[in-house]
Amino acid sequence: MNQETAKTVQEISKCTIKPHKVVEESKQQLHLTPWDLSMFNANYIQKGLLFAKPSPSLEDPNPTETFINQLKHSLSITLTHFYPLSGRLVTRQQQDPPFYTIYLDCSNGSVGAEFIHAAVDLRMMDILTPTDVPPIVQSFFALEGAINHDGHTEPLLVVQVTELLDGIFIGCIFNHVVGDGTAYWKFFNSFAEICRKLRKSKGNKEAGDYHHFDCSISRPPITRRLFLEAYKDTPLINLPFSHHNEFVARYVQPPLRERMFHFTAESMAKLKAKANEECTVKDIQISSFQSLSAFVWKSITRARKFPSDRKTNCTLAINNRLRLNPPLSENYFGNNIHVVFGTTTSGELLKNGIGWAALLLHKAIKEHTDEKIRKSVDEWMKKPHIFKVADVIDASSVLMGSSPRFDMYDCDFGLGKAVAARSGYANKFDGKVSSYPGLTGTGSVMLEVCLPPASMRALESDEEFMDAVSPHDIHSVHLD
Structure with a gap:
């Protein structure tokens, strides 16, 4: 022990x-x-x-x-x-x-x-x-x-x-x-x-x-x-x-490993450049986070070793506030989120570059308009329903939650800057990835990845993925 x-x-x-x-x-x-x-x-x-x-x-x-x-x-x-x-x-x-x-x-x-x-x-x-x-x-x-x-x-x-x-x-x-x-x-x-x-x-x-x-x-x-x-x-x-x-249904977590992976601003910039270079539509700009999400989606799918015809999604939690017309204040204290996703097969995802996958995510985000938000609310009001976690999660897919834009490290209680952010048991399942601001300044991102042990071992052995991740000793940045 x-x-x-x-x-x-x-x-x-x-x-x-x-x-x-x-x-x-x-x-x-x-x-x-x-x-x-x-x-x-x-x-x-x-x-x-x-x-x-x-x-x-x-x-x-x-x-x-x-x-x-x-x-x-x-x-x-x-x-x-x-x-x-x-x-x-x-x-x-x-x-x-x-x-x-x-x-x-x-x-x-x-x-x-x-x-x-x-x-x-x-x-x-x-x-x-x-x-x-x-x-x-x-x-x-x-x-x-x-x-x-x-x-x-x-x-x-x-x-x-x-x-x-x-x-x-x-x-x-x-x-x-x-x-x-x-x-x-x-x-x-x-x-x-x-x-x-x-x-x-x-x-x-x-x-x-x-x-x-x-x-x-x-x-x-x-x-x-x-x-x-x-x-x-x-x-x-x-x-x-x-x-x-x-309607109440409790979800029981399977055995999972949970690991933090840090991407520096330089690594994020390389992923963004690669995604935009590979993107087949040249008049759009793939964002850093879309590039990272596509890279993680592809890496986890490769680690899972699925058959090529296996369907897979990358789901993104998305804030509606500024997408409504008129926009809703960021100070609105309630829920105002949806999920959007890109869908393909394991074979297509692994055959193509991250720019191809990032374009799927870019389109899903671009299509999430005021009109679409209001339509989804209309549909819910006609037939109210409470989702059950077991029905919406998919062990073939990746869900990107939280956000590196959340203002975490400026939460100063008078003790100085936080050393790290961590989460508890809540809302974790195979393929859940939570995003945090990175510890090395603007543009860096920390990912909390939850996978079964075998999939995590395969991800850790993936040279392309691990080459993009910074060394594990970054916590010394705030402990010196």
């Missing part, structure tokens, strides 16, 4: 954090959109950041304890702005006429979010240096295996702060019905902004003592739900069910 598997995360304390103030908007039901309702069977979002531990000083001999208290007070202030995270899901139904709806209730003083303080006898390098992401990282996140429908009884937000011997991991467990990845990182950045200001004020304030503290944030969320014009008069959506057992 190695050192990492011999260790366990120990819970030190747990408490409920309520908003510093109860705002008037939170006293009303928050109706859910088709984008929100579709998420019930997915897991909570589980992502977090690793920081170096603050050093003791004469002024503060117990800086970690001070920081934990500041985090709690900062979360209370942040929840005033992001009040939906303090509520619970509620189902309302009747038999005659049939009526079944689910909404978000933030009234009754708000139930609140959960805050967990935990510790583990490990160092940061025990997490960062192994080839695979150590399984113990999953213990840095609460509610393992919970699906979003569990938000009827579980908190919609849990913040777990895990002390390492030389580091602090801040993990947020965030109900996906409340918001998507864009919303998640808006919350995380605002949480960090409040904590940073609190630390600068040298305040270890008692609960409620914010008379002289600036509780504002630079980018307040828009919490009012978006309902497209045709449905503004009937936002409370009647679902075609009489009991949650008719």
